[in-house]
Amino acid sequence: MDFSFNAEERAFQQEVRDFIAANLTPDLKRAAALTPSVFYEPDISGPWHRALAAKGWVAPGWPVEAGGPTWTPAQRWIFETECAAAGTPGVSPMGVRMVGPVIIKFGTPEQKAFYLPRILSGEDYWCQGYSEPGSGSDLASLKTRAVRDGDEYVINGTKIWTTHAHYANRMFALVRTGDGGRKQDGISFILIDMKSPGITIRPIITIGGDHEVNQVFFDDVRVPVTNRIGEEGMGWTYGKYLLEFERGGGITSARLRKALGQVVTLAGSDEVGRPIEEASIATRISEIEVDIDALEMTELRIMSALQTGQNPGAVSSMLKLRNSEIKQAITKLGVDVIGYDALVWQPARPLYALNEPTPIAEDELPVVPEYLDGRAYTIFGGTSEVQRDIMAKLMLGL
Amino acid sequence: MDFSFNAEERAFQQEVRDFIAANLTPDLKRAAALTPSVFYEPDISGPWHRALAAKGWVAPGWPVEAGGPTWTPAQRWIFETECAAAGTPGVSPMGVRMVGPVIIKFGTPEQKAFYLPRILSGEDYWCQGYSEPGSGSDLASLKTRAVRDGDEYVINGTKIWTTHAHYANRMFALVRTGDGGRKQDGISFILIDMKSPGITIRPIITIGGDHEVNQVFFDDVRVPVTNRIGEEGMGWTYGKYLLEFERGGGITSARLRKALGQVVTLAGSDEVGRPIEEASIATRISEIEVDIDALEMTELRIMSALQTGQNPGAVSSMLKLRNSEIKQAITKLGVDVIGYDALVWQPARPLYALNEPTPIAEDELPVVPEYLDGRAYTIFGGTSEVQRDIMAKLMLGL
Amino acid sequence: MDLTATEEQRLLRESAERFVRTAYSPDARRKAAGQPDGFSRAVWAEFAELGWLALPLPDAHGGLGGGAVEVGILAEAFGSGLITEPYLSTVVLGAGLVADLGTEQQRATVLPEVAAGRSLLAFAHSERQARFDLADIATRAARDGADWVLDGTKIAVLDAPSADHLIVSARMAGDRRTPEGIALFVVPRQTAGLSLTPYDRLGGGRAASVKLDGVRVPDVVRLGGSDDALPAIERTVDRALAALCSEAVGMMAALLEATAAYTKTREQFGKPLAFNQAVRHRLADMASAVEEGRSMALRAALFADAPHPERIRAISGAKIKIGRGARFVAEQAVQLHGGMGVTEELEIGAYLKRVITFEALFGDVDHHLRRHALASGRLSSRAA
Amino acid sequence: MDLTATEEQRLLRESAERFVRTAYSPDARRKAAGQPDGFSRAVWAEFAELGWLALPLPDAHGGLGGGAVEVGILAEAFGSGLITEPYLSTVVLGAGLVADLGTEQQRATVLPEVAAGRSLLAFAHSERQARFDLADIATRAARDGADWVLDGTKIAVLDAPSADHLIVSARMAGDRRTPEGIALFVVPRQTAGLSLTPYDRLGGGRAASVKLDGVRVPDVVRLGGSDDALPAIERTVDRALAALCSEAVGMMAALLEATAAYTKTREQFGKPLAFNQAVRHRLADMASAVEEGRSMALRAALFADAPHPERIRAISGAKIKIGRGARFVAEQAVQLHGGMGVTEELEIGAYLKRVITFEALFGDVDHHLRRHALASGRLSSRAA
Numbered sequence A, B: 001m002d003f004s005f006n007a008e009e010r011a012f013q014q015e016v017r018d019f020i021a022a023n024l025t026p027d028l029k030r031a032a033a034l035t036p037s038v039f040y041e042p043d044i045s046g047p048w049h050r051a052l053a054a055k056g057w058v059a060p061g062w063p064v065e066a067g068g069p070t071w072t073p074a075q076r077w078i079f080e081t082e083c084a085a086a087g088t089p090g091v092s093p094m095g096v097r098m099v100g101p102v103i104i105k106f107g108t109p110e111q112k113a114f115y116l117p118r119i120l121s122g123e124d125y126w127c128q129g130y131s132e133p134g135s136g137s138d139l140a141s142l143k144t145r146a147v148r149d150g151d152e153y154v155i156n157g158t159k160i161w162t163t164h165a166h167y168a169n170r171m172f173a174l175v176r177t178g179d180g181g182r183k184q185d186g187i188s189f190i191l192i193d194m195k196s197p198g199i200t201i202r203p204i205i206t207i208g209g210d211h212e213v214n215q216v217f218f219d220d221v222r223v224p225v226t227n228r229i230g231e232e233g234m235g236w237t238y239g240k241y242l243l244e245f246e247r248g249g250g251i252t253s254a255r256l257r258k259a260l261g262q263v264v265t266l267a268g269s270d271e272v273g274r275p276i277e278e279a280s281i282a283t284r285i286s287e288i289e290v291d292i293d294a295l296e297m298t299e300l301r302i303m304s305a306l307q308t309g310q311n312p313g314a315v316s317s318m319l320k321l322r323n324s325e326i327k328q329a330i331t332k333l334g335v336d337v338i339g340y341d342a343l344v345w346q347p348a349r350p351l352y353a354l355n356e357p358t359p360i361a362e363d364e365l366p367v368v369p370e371y372l373d374g375r376a377y378t379i380f381g382g383t384s385e386v387q388r389d390i391m392a393k394l395m396l397g398l
Numbered sequence C, D: 001m002d003l004t005a006t007e008e009q010r011l012l013r014e015s016a017e018r019f020v021r022t023a024y025s026p027d028a029r030r031k032a033a034g035q036p037d038g039f040s041r042a043v044w045a046e047f048a049e050l051g052w053l054a055l056p057l058p059d060a061h062g063g064l065g066g067g068a069v070e071v072g073i074l075a076e077a078f079g080s081g082l083i084t085e086p087y088l089s090t091v092v093l094g095a096g097l098v099a100d101l102g103t104e105q106q107r108a109t110v111l112p113e114v115a116a117g118r119s120l121l122a123f124a125h126s127e128r129q130a131r132f133d134l135a136d137i138a139t140r141a142a143r144d145g146a147d148w149v150l151d152g153t154k155i156a157v158l159d160a161p162s163a164d165h166l167i168v169s170a171r172m173a174g175d176r177r178t179p180e181g182i183a184l185f186v187v188p189r190q191t192a193g194l195s196l197t198p199y200d201r202l203g204g205g206r207a208a209s210v211k212l213d214g215v216r217v218p219d220v221v222r223l224g225g226s227d228d229a230l231p232a233i234e235r236t237v238d239r240a241l242a243a244l245c246s247e248a249v250g251m252m253a254a255l256l257e258a259t260a261a262y263t264k265t266r267e268q269f270g271k272p273l274a275f276n277q278a279v280r281h282r283l284a285d286m287a288s289a290v291e292e293g294r295s296m297a298l299r300a301a302l303f304a305d306a307p308h309p310e311r312i313r314a315i316s317g318a319k320i321k322i323g324r325g326a327r328f329v330a331e332q333a334v335q336l337h338g339g340m341g342v343t344e345e346l347e348i349g350a351y352l353k354r355v356i357t358f359e360a361l362f363g364d365v366d367h368h369l370r371r372h373a374l375a376s377g378r379l380s381s382r383a384a
Helices: A007-023 A026-033 A042-055 A073-086 A093-106 A109-121 A235-247 A253-268 A279-307 A316-343 A367-378 A384-396 B007-023 B026-033 B042-055 B073-086 B093-106 B109-121 B235-247 B253-268 B279-307 B316-343 B367-378 B384-396 C007-023 C026-033 C041-049 C068-080 C087-101 C104-115 C230-265 C277-302 C310-342 C348-360 C365-375 D007-023 D026-033 D041-049 D068-080 D087-101 D104-115 D230-265 D277-302 D310-342 D348-360 D365-375
Strands: A126-129 A145-149 A152-160 A170-176 A187-193 A199-205 A211-224 B126-129 B145-149 B152-160 B170-176 B187-193 B199-205 B211-224 C121-124 C140-144 C147-158 C165-171 C182-188 C194-201 C206-218 D121-124 D140-144 D147-158 D165-171 D182-188 D194-201 D206-218
Touching (some): A042 A109, A073 A253, A073 A279, A093 A109, A093 A170, A093 A187, A093 A235, A145 A170, A152 A170, A152 A187, A187 A211, A187 A235, A253 A316, A279 B279, A279 D277, A279 D310, A316 A384, A316 C147, A316 C348, A316 D277, A367 C310, A384 C277, B007 B042, B007 B073, B042 B109, B073 B253, B073 B279, B093 B109, B093 B187, B093 B235, B145 B170, B152 B170, B170 B235, B187 B235, B253 B279, B279 B316, B279 C277, B279 C310, B279 C365, B279 D365, B316 B367, B316 B384, B316 C277, B367 D310, B367 D348, B384 C277, B384 D277, C007 C068, C068 C087, C068 C230, C087 C104, C121 C147, C140 C165, C147 C182, C165 C206, C182 C206, C182 C230, C230 C277, C230 C310, C230 C348, C277 C310, C310 C348, D007 D041, D007 D068, D068 D087, D087 D104, D087 D121, D087 D182, D087 D230, D121 D147, D165 D206, D182 D206, D182 D230, D230 D310, D230 D348, D310 D348
Parallel strands (some): A126 A170, B126 B170, C121 C165, D121 D165
Antiparallel strands (some): A145 A152, A152 A211, A199 A211, B145 B152, B152 B211, B199 B211, C147 C206, C194 C206, D147 D206, D165 D182
């Protein structure tokens, strides 16, 4: 057992740091820090995406022939950790981390040739059409229907919780192309051009005041059959593959550590009225830090297992659950730390574009919206209740 | 709304205090304080029972014609509260609070005439034969069988968790006298002389080191049919009536306050190494105290509703749940307060009869056993899980 | 001993609940939230009409002489409807301070105006460096001839933008945290040197930071002519806390009701959400928190005028219990509403925001735990 | 970076797990618990045979030079079987102190005897007034010619009744809590003036209070001839904490396994207990606590010899996380076993008792939260 990085890994770490120093501008860093929502706006994530793409680093999970950087699990861990510590924006996951792997695994050569470079370059911005108003955690009950008409599907229905649909030029969606059998059958995985006639987008404002998600309506939207991934009716298989990617093996402890660090800064700054000297705040910080340490060690144990070709076991639900709980504990602590300043509600978005002076310090502005938006962490991507169901099944055989 | 007691109530309060001063001997008080188990040994509860009986106060819930003291709900609250604050032992509930009300409501005139005076006087000591090894929370699945043979039932089977079976001369039991229909049907309520041939008692030692409960075996035990309460096969009805008594309308906040007071004393005594000056201990005490205040106010609201003839609603499961949780929080705090002294395991019982010196102060002796035995509070009388099921159903209609 | 409501209390509850249910709507509240006042003057006039503004004021000055229990009954209904009108600022805090500490002349001037709905007040007390310590006042009041000159900065002044007068605390003597030497001045909002930075308040309503830059006022506006206003401030803030606790219980009950109803109808995997035992148990704990919260809010009201330390233990105890309970209920209400709970499309989030506000006002759970332990003599002020 | 076990570590784990599974039984442990030693000398001899007593000792003195990770592997297996043998007292604490602070001569005298299973040690350090403060030592060591005379009282001396030597801390200089001026003396248990009040330890094993009444020892038994032993004590206690954390993880894993198995087979209302979602979710949280505990125990082991403050943050962090987690897992294991969980008839309660012992040893969760916050520079020693 060895807790230190070897010479190659340290060299890579330095390379990442150099890259960040060269590409993370102060404006970008400030904008990232002032983002309370779960996802970053394209005008922040975009420049960062392009810088990574230029370096060949934008798609860590992809095979080399598709444009991935062939990192070891340790390198990936180093990269994520350094980015988090430096406070870089995150890259929009819908292209690189979600639809990308599906196209790589199940797409036709034509689909790969067309879509993958556009994902890498950032030319395409994707959104995900999975959830529907009636479905929630029970995704397979989806009702949006695609009816074959010659070389096209005609799509009718609606999707909800569509992150950044208002920015995206493409959507990957699960739609119903057949009936009968289990509800998981008869679902197809379709790529949709968001400029297609018949698509309307209704913004949904979160309780944090952000416009991240939308409801998308399809009214006789025509999509070429060639935009289907894989076989008709097999979409559930592809969609599940993607969900595995979405849930599993994340490296989240470093982002949590960064977020906690921001609260520690709030609590300890020279501004008057900041409560780091209160024992109850100091020990709450320690409690959360210990939770992050435990999550980090678990991630490192998984990383080591992957690195040596072992199976890390069924822990991805646990990682998701703990990450969401710790994130919420951090945002809650943030609200408590700023005391009366939590009363100040600033409705303008994005916060980093705010030019007027506010009654509270700039670094306090995202605290309450982050807490509020952060309630979603235990809901989206499978609620905590669903995660516990899965953990009982996969970790304990119950 | 009025939070103070009226003149009559204050006079009664004084009468209770005078009674306690006259009857609670220092030995009795010490023995009660050194009892870590859930129930008091008969050599402690007995003298107290007899003193109460002499005063006509032993059976508060009973109608006056059966020997009850005709107290108002407020008087009952005052009595329980004063006893708790003074640290009196509790009276064994199996006679007065459990089988007594059943006999009063469903017994024959002969049964009433025979049993009730013996309960009041303390001549009879009762135990409860409900649970069986296979039944647990699912009481109605009980299997102990009583087969009619002339004027007698012949009983075979086994009961478990029988508190003080080794002291009792009588048991009230639910036994199966018929099959078919719902499992609740075919159960009868039988009174059994514990000296009957064929009864054997196996002690079960709790993790706190106490002998409170037992397994009782019935091997062709013959009981006169006249010992049946009410109709054959209707025992479930009578048994449920008793459970309502057992669960509902308890006045437990005063006992919790007394228990917390003992921990506060431990934490604040002049003995070295006691941690009252630690902020984390002081605030934990406050947290528990606030929980007790909330429970007390809830009990008082219920008491006021009863007093004015209103329906207090379906809150008895909530009271049971909160009482058990608070009790466990107190015992846990006690263990933390005594620090290294928690390592000292004293196996002798009863603790108040211990004559040899121990490595720790006498008032620390029951702390760890109380914590351990106290795990039973969220299990017996319906687990917390069952209580929450009931709350969701009765309080919220779920 | 009788904790059931009197006939008058029952009628008050019914009328308050009816008002919230029929005359007040989320839409109206949202519309008011966009206005500079953050509330509706028309609703305020109705409050005056219904006698609610006079409710806790002394009989001698146009009041109805109600106590903390009656205010709590109103506040619980206000909470259930997320009322944004400045009842706390004007009636409980503002008028409360004047009634508690004011001279006969001051009371006669201010209180009938409040009762009639013609005067709005705000309490400008908190300062940034103080966090939740009521005695920590750095704003100075310097004597200049017959006048006082006030200098300092106040934060979190609820409803200041709409107030006709601010009641400003300032230090005549002593160092930052000295209990003695604090005075209260009733200052017209338009006074020269007094400037506001107004803002929307989380969960509805408005507030402001207030800068006092050489604000000159005559001695006659000093409440009770007192140089020792802290005890009155503490008493009044404790009454405000009791009212806030009842308001929070109203929010908790509304959230519980909405969430229980939602889990009965919303289906997942072909079954209502409430089919899941984990959901039912969560709701059981929420129901328990509501019952316990109601008990503690009642305790706070009954002890609101009790002597120290019983008063402090009841008030801080309620703030602890309801602070924890309200956060739990509101967060779980969001959680059990799933995605919809995290959007502005339901009212659930509005309640959560108001709960956050409740928690911060006049001290969070940690603050009141320390205050409770101190009042109980189990914590030295050094260790706190 | 590689946190997977090496081949040697894997073999060690397998042999330890096999030993606990096959050569050690609850019955044997219960029998040993009634003996004055509280453990089995035969088992101890096997430990020596297997090389486990030599495992962490330096190569130069008959040891195998293993580190905290290897000790953790052993300790986890010991925890899963509730081993009562005095491994912590003799090998980790006793021999650890000698190896850390002893002179070459002292190491050569003591360590090979320990490795061979011929010498048992106990660490007599804690005092009642100290609570968990390692620097708070009132026992005095007074010079008298060539000797030292020790006076004081020690509590919670684990395995003292069976120890051949006690390693006693005493103060040569300074006031009660002064970090400097503490020395360690290796004192034969039979020395005149040294008296034990032995007792059964909660969860198994034995311990004693130790009274030192004019205990006279030569200077040669003073470890390292040092008058500044506190840093070595802190290092050694941190290694002991790392081992204890691994032991607790072994207990947690055993409880999880037993409870999951029980809920699959035990039926209520015609269904296995695990049919209840509330039960499954509880077990999911228990599984999470075990995984997190295992991660933190590994972190503690990996940082056991790291410099301050990283070492303290890792060790105290593990004690916090595993302290909370073990209590949760043990209490819920009892709860989910229902009535049977509260009796001596199952082993569940024995684990709960050992968990309580684990929590108390060398500082509870509160203590380590303060220590962690202090080491992180976020809490002043005044506020702690």
